Amino acid sequence: GQQLNQSPQSMFIQEGEDVSMNCTSSSIFNTWLWYKQDPGEGPVLLIALYKAGELTSNGRLTAQFGITRKDSFLNISASIPSDVGIYFCAGQGGSSNTGKLIFGQGTTLQVKP
């Protein structure tokens, strides 16, 4: 099935550092979503983006809906140990309108105290 290109695949950073990750697609989407999965749990929605160019924040998290509608970015500022987990991007609608979300492969984040 179709998947998004999410990078980096994994990150190992020092507490307090900022983090950036992104997703790209060959297809345009109407909605971009970012999820976080804690170890042994299901993914939880962090941020949803509905408009090209939109920039949305949720605490230390900031995400952007790319102007081309083919990419999205997630930034985490001043990382803390509880930021550890897997971050997934997902796209919905647009030219790949299957009625289902298309997920990236995930970015595994580890934070060293």
Next chain:
Amino acid sequence: DGGITQSPKYLFRKEGQNVTLSCEQNLNHDAMYWYRQDPGQGLRLIYYSQIVNDFQKGDIAEGYSVSREKKESFPLTVTSAQKNPTAFYLCASSIQGGYYGYTFGSGTRLTVV
């Protein structure tokens, strides 16, 4: 509180046995999904249902079966035909089309012994 419940959290199965994973939601969502997650890998779609009494195969449906007799319930059966069933299974639900994203359950970890 509305949510989606998966049970059990941990499940052990002997080789050659079928096993059924439960997924119940009280969010009044029309659509429900089953994903498989292996270590270091992303989410792979097994089956999905957009309406009661109807479901479609995802990317890795072989060795699995589902039913959707009630809006609230979407059980997944892992059959003996599934060659490598040990994995983390995630159930999710959404409104039609997934515009606001999916709500995930907390997962079931299946181990074949």
